[in-house]
Amino acid sequence: MSLIDDARALLATGPLCDACLGRPVADRSFGLTNTERGRALRTAVALDDDDPFEEPEADCWVCEGICDRFDELADRVVEALGETELYTYQVGTRIPPLVEENERLLRLDAGFEEDAGEPLKTEVNREVGRRVGAELGAEVDFERPDVQFLIDLTGEDVDVQVQRNSVTIYGRYRKLQRDIPQTEWEKFDESVEELVAPPFLSAFRGTEAVFHGAGREDVDALMLNSGRPFALEIKQPRRRDADLDELAEAVNTGTDGKVEVTDLAFATYDIVERVKEHDATKTYRATVDFDDSVSEADFEAALAELDDTTIEQRTPHRVSHRRADLVRERTVLSIDGTLEDDLTATIDVHGEGGLYIKELISGDEGRTEPSLAGLLGVGATVRTLDVIDVQGVDEPFLTEEYQVNREGTPVSGE
Known part of the structure; x- marks a missing residue:
């Protein structure tokens, strides 16, 4: 069938506004709004039938007047925004179920596929959205706009819901x-x-x-x-x-x-x-107290043993109440230190994310293997711990x- 024949079939279903006439064939002609498309089809049918052109009926049986309210709906959206800044926006619509059923029946009665053309919801979103953008001077964004509007037409009055998406600072x-x-x-x-x-x-x-x-x-x-x-x-x-x-x-x-x-x-x-x-690598500086004297040679040997070594760490006692009891493998990427005296040391550790430094030093009663305390055979406790660097x-x-x-x-x- 030609577009004129299709338009004639659509008009036979009952009084239609121009937008509802143009929308079912929106995928078959381009460069026009649905209202302009419907107007052109209405004119073509009148010329083809050699009838006088007739303006569309005031009460469209499909959209029930929604397509005549785009300007009003845009004004309601801008009003609902209030004193809120935005760069980008998006408009969505909730259509009354009865109107959605009218949309379906229009296509079936005219012999169309149910999904022919464009849904009313899409048209409302676009037409109201472009009016809102023109009024605000903002850009539409379909991914994550600054503000999202939902026009709910299912109640007795129009309800515009405003979702202000987060501002995120790094x-x-x-x-x-x-x-x-x-x-x-x-x-x-x-x-x-x-x-x-x-x-x-x-x-x-x-x-x-x-x-x-x-x-x-x-x-x-x-x-x-x-x-x-x-x-x-x-x-x-x-x-x-x-x-x-x-x-x-x-x-x-x-x-x-x-x-x-x-x-x-x-x-x-x-x-x-x-x-x-x-999962960043991190560098720590720990001040460590030993329970007994530690020699320089033993200290250096223990650090060399830990350098570039994979450590097995069972969930530490101090966090076991809030974390699953698991054994994790983490690598000591590098470790260096200075023995301040035979009972105190300063140690720098560069490790994989999730490496428990206090337990690497103390051994945590054997839950971390190997550990500095275990290698030295001397109890070791982290007195202070500073994080020096976290990979960005x-x-x-x-x-x-x-x-x-x-x-x-x-x-x-x-």
Whole structure:
């Protein structure tokens, strides 16, 4: 059948608006909106039948007036946004089940396949979406937009739901005081998360800030030098831009020297999983106390035995209450040290991620083999432990598209 014959069959089902007339054949003609396509078909049918052109009926039996409300729906979306900044957006729609059934019946009654053309939902998303984009001056993003709108048309009134996707910041933190956990812990008054998050939460006007570290050091360990990679996820932000240098300054001067942050950068959301799953090598510096005297020769021999050696570590006693009791293999990539006196040493260890340093030194009652204490035949305890280096997450943190979308100042609803 020709397009004119198909249009004639569609019009025979009942009163149709131009959009509902054009939509079932949207895959067979291009370069037009469904409304323009339907208008052209209506005109062609009138000319072919030598009948006067008739405007479409006011009450379309298929969409029940939805296609006449694109401007109104776009206004409702912008109104629902409120004072929220965004660079990118996406519009979705929930269509009434009765209207979806009308869509199906239209095609069946006209002799079409049920999936012919384009669904009404797709048209509403596109037509309302382009109006919203024009109003806000924002770009559509079908992957992870700054803001997602859901227009729910299933109730008596239009309900627009607004999902503000997280702002994610990548950086590194240095922990300069002991007995501070990485994240909130009821046994301690503060954490790295609680010290770092407040300025970001305020700047981006979010509802919550979630801290993700690339591993974590022991509570009593310092994190020094270049620091540990982290991602900070600001939930439901109403602002999408801020001066990260100013935020770093706010953290670094506002924590009484306990925590510092560096290398802050806006990042795409996938950095969260990359940070959490990052199995970085780490370098530690431990101050070690021996129970009995240790000679220089024995000390050097024990370190040589551990250097570039694979260690078997059963889950340490100190964390067995929260971790599965397993035996893990980890490699000591390098180890070096200085015997300060016959009872004290300073030891630097570069190891695979997940290597328990305190147990590498003490042996943990035989749960770690080999260990420094076991090789020396002398009890050994880590008095202080500092993390000197954590390998970073591979750059770049920002995709090219993300960087382009962030150019200029974010737009804001009113």
